[in-house]
Amino acid sequence: MSPRIPPPPLFRQQALLAIAEFSNLRPILGKERGSNMLITCLHAVFTLPATEMLESQPPSNQTLFTRTVQALDQLLQSFIAENSSSGSLQFLLQYLETWLQSDRAHEHQRAMRSSILFLKDTVERLSLNPSLPVLRMGHLVGFLGLLLRDPVKDIQRYAHQGLVLLHQLLQQKASGKGSSARCQARCKNCQFPAFSDQNISNFQLIKAFGMYFSDSEFSELISTVLEALRIPNLSRREVASEMLLVVLEMYGPRMQQVGTIVRNLYTEISSVSYIDVQRDILLALSLLGKQHPRKVVRALLTFSLPFQSQAINMWKALGAEEKMAHRVIRILSLELRDRPSCKDLEKTQQEKTQLGTLAALNTIYELLYIREFRSTICSTFPGLLLGLLTEFRYLFELGIVEGNTSCISEEISEVKFLSPWRTCLEALKGLIWTTDYWEVFSFVKLQQGWDLFGKVETYSQGVTVLARAMSQYNCEIEGVLDQAAEGLRSSEERNHLVVILIFTEFLQNKATVEKLSRRAILSFLNAAGRDADPLVRGISLQGLSSLALQPEKGHLLRAQLVPLLAHIHEDSEQAVVGAMSVMAEILSRLELQGAGSIIIKVAHQLQRFFEDERDQVRRAAILLFGNAIYNGGQKFRKAMKNQAFRSLIPLLFHLVDQNLEVVMITKSTFMRCTIFLKWEFGKELFNQLAWGHGPSAQRAVFLYLMENNSGNHHLFLLQAISYLKSSQKNMKNAAIKFIGGIIQEYFSELCFYLTKEDLIILKRCFEELKQDGDAHLRRFALTYWEGLQEIARLMP
Template sequence: MRHRAESSQVPELVPQQLSQASKDGALLWSSGDQKASLPTPQEVVFPKDPVFQLGSHQVIKEVSKHLTLAELTDLVSTAVEGLGSSSPFRVQAATNMLLAVIQEHGAKLETAANLGRAIHLQLSSVRIPQARRDALHTITLLARNHAPELVAAFLDFSMPMDSRTFQLWRALGAEQHVSRLVLATLLAWLQERPLPVGTSRSGPPPQDRTCRHSLAAMNTLHKLQYAQEFKRTVLEAYPQLLLALLSQVHYVLELHLPTEPQPDQQAQEPGAPSPQSISLGALKSLLSTTGHWRDFAHLELQGAWDLFTTMDTYPQGVGLLARAMVQSPCGQIKAVALRLLPSLQSSEQRERKVAILILNEFLYSPTLLEVLSEQDALSVLAQSLRDPSPEVQVLSLQGLRNILFHPEKGRLLRGQLPPFLSGFFQNSEPVVVRVMGAVSDVLHRLGAHGAGAQSLAVAINARAFFDDERDGIRAASMALFGDLVAAMAGKEPSSLRTQVHQSMVPLLLHLKDPCPAVVTAKFAFYRCSMLLRWRLPHTLFCTLAWEKGLCARHFLWSSLMTQSQEEFSIHLSQALSYLHSHHHHIKTWAALFIGYTGCFHTQATSQTVTDSDLKLLFCTFENLRKDLEPGIRESATRLSGFFQELAARRK
């Protein structure tokens, strides 16, 4: 070989005199005369070849220029094996060699996928931080020319994904232009969605692994949404990712995979999430990590994510998400709408289904008309009537009934509201709940036309049932009120804003309603706060969704009282009326609300609270001092003392 031939021509590095001196020294030591002095070695003179003036990194590059592709591959394999050495010196030398070779010859290597797998196997053995960084940088360099191969290789060990694999993916997308290619490749793998032979809607779960790459791509996309290297790329690809992940949720439902890990899986991968939870988690994190928290909030506060867990309720879930985008309003409606047209031509029925569900809701957004004219939208829906899927045909028919194409329906729909409002006073709870639901549906179908002057009548009638003894009616009335607020946002009359202000305390206190169905109070409270443009809307959402305890209550109380001071006396009077509630939790929260108000607005509270109110408060706080929750006991004791002082001042 050439380099071996050249090495034979390199002059002898050790001078003859030094060699002879060594021989003499050997003879001297062997004679046993150790008193004699050793000869002084001559100075070593190296040849002035440029290669010997370079650092080790450059030497490797120079030497590697004379190697064949097969020899380069062997050299790289040897370097990767060195990463697993127990010698820190050898590990660092191996990473230096690896980096130098990949920088110089990475583009022409034909075994990038195998190299990526080998680095993955050795990475856990690398304990030196700099060596680990260098090994990961090798992946970044390889990705410049081999991103698709590396993506395919890494998918084999990305379901589930450990921290070591996550580091490899981050290194893969460390350069912006490469991260775009990585994401595009992952989306292509995600859309490889084979259905195992024999899979049917009611059939058993598939036993083969034909779908493993699609599921691994789904899991990877979920994780990479949290990687800083992919933040910008994910944001740029949001419309494409949204449609792809919605279709993926549908695909996972089609596979009928177990929703919980099986016994054999639990032994190998304890705590590993199911594909169904991963697919939904990827969709949720896409909204939350890209700044679309308002769309996320609409589904979270309604408890609507469960709609994505069954095939029967899946269309409702997609519709609610698209509706949230319209009502927020989402800045990506135009970009997503542009993606809908290709999806409607897809060969995959699930993609056409997702597209038509979103389009039906986008018809209520004026932004859609910037992408599609009214006539073009009509043509798209008419074409979908000939879709091979009966489900898509039905959805298209629903879209054709939209008020956008039939503006005269606005007057007819508004004409239905008075008889519906009369139906609120029926004795049958199921009937009243259905009538309230029908009014919500009418408000939605009216779209931008709105309920007009009748919005006030709807608000008053809905509020009248907030404290109804029947759980279902309480829940339905609050949901209806929230729907009305959303439908009238931006064009609400001042009389409706007054109704919203006066609904805040009842909705706040019903957050502690013992009936689980009255979760609608959360969403209605949130919608009202958006209409009133409260400060810190994201913090408010997080508090409503997940925070509990006295701190959360104090934040909600302070948000209400600092932004609605003109309604102070009304709020306090409403809270006092809830001290007579039969529900312990509501009564408790009302008492604490009044207590906080008294502490921070003492004079105004003293002017509003009567002597009989004070007696009722003393009695309530006395009972709360025996509460099971320590925080409530402490607050009750403190507030009881405060109101005793307030009563003493009056005397």
């Protein structure tokens, strides 16, 4: 048949019959040539005009059309007889399926008719000769099952015929030789539903075939259904979605190739834009996750190195139910702990960047910021905390770590691609921040504790700072202690250092002593004392000397504070800083019992050194003051609150100290004072102290100070006056700005609270400033002099 000159209809019929006869000759046509010839013939018949157009034609033309179709049937049967290999049959089926997607109804129906004829002949041959290759049964059932809901009745009928044929074939195989009597009886009672005006449900369809399907056939069926979700036809997509869910509901628990299914679901949800399809795929994943939680989580972890943004909705779907969210986090925690040793990695030649523990780490980091997992993260906080801290040690061992933390973006939402070490650090920070332990976060951040996790040499200090913050703010003490006991019994030695560092720090917290008996504490520390790691043994000795086990030492430690308090008044900078350092260590050891009444004197005298000209002295005094205010115990809490309140203005101005180290320590102590005084908007204040810059941040801190201290603004004004004479220009300018702001914005309150004696002091100060040699100060005094006069006039 010439491709350029269309043959007359009679010649077309004769050509088809001739080709069918040639197929029976020997030698037979080659596989490729025979396939190409069959494709050409199928195309020639399928593209003939619709049968409706023949109604106006003479009967001879209609007869000719019928015979042409019959000739194609004969050709098709000849092809099947001569090409019984699996590849040839699959090739023909795939070609017919392309015609089944045709927009022209008559082409669609002709392809369907030929497909059923093909299936009928193939099934008959398979029935007679079981050794012949088996068809892709899962794919065929899925494809024909979708056509059961076709709007064209003939298509439905053809699809039903095909499914009946396939069902008969499966029955024959299941009830054949070697099958049990129970299986044969079940097959006999299981018949495929008859065709009727009422559609066969997906439940009936899957029930009829599912009992015979292998795991690979289920995978084929699901793949076929997923492919159908891509088509624009809404009704077909709805049928496919329903079939997918029915398959998983009925037979999901017995499926083995879960990883393949999950990867297929991921591929589909990444490629389709239909909202309804994405919703149903996520529903299917959620269902599969309940049936095979660990396999599904492991399959999704393959999209976590690096983490694929398209996978985020799949994790959300898994965490939609709280019970399932708990299982997911628990599995991820187990995966995080699966850390092959360096020797094992060398044996398997596995890339360090492909480790499952790193995939779990990436995923945990992402899940911290997903609403569906928020409550689960809170309830599993202790285990996640210890898992992340231990992961640092593992990364040190592998050598995949960065030592410089200065490049780390504090805006977590802007961090896109992180190294494993940075991911671990951000996950640790995120765990504490998202669970709303912002006080702990602020303590570590403002004491530059996060930087300590960057090197193996300072890692232990970093854990200690974090544990101290948790102890001070009573963060998950009991839960972490339970995990610590389990961690010390773990065969993974890198756990032991983490838990002993935390445990010894928690011995300073009353909750630890209330939860654990003396015997339990001793048992824990003695077990750590027998550890193979000398560092673990050394830290356990520190724990044995704590006040939790030797309360009588508290009196001796408090007695040392008196002579040390005298040493801080010496002329030598080294002696002063040294004495303050020793006092800080003593106070940290006295946290369980408190330092007693002397702590009030310590806090009061330390404030005198805030204005010391020596940078290191100022830094040490401000740092020690932050420790002292938490050491008064319940008995002296009120007195220490007074000391913290008195320090607010000095600390406020040292936020602009000329020495950057002093500024950082001042931020920490200022923040600790505000938490101790239970300010509102503490978290927002911390944001400004940690990441704020310029006038806007200064303005925010000013407002938080004023709003949390209503009725005390006049006291702040009187304190701030002394800083107008500061030797540091930054502090002098800050005082000018602060005093001006109070007079302007809190004028009414000053009128009410200032006394006549206060006003005399203010006027005397402003009179002196008007004569000052600094033009800036003179201008400031002149600007606000009238304000003071107005306050004096309005005072009651």
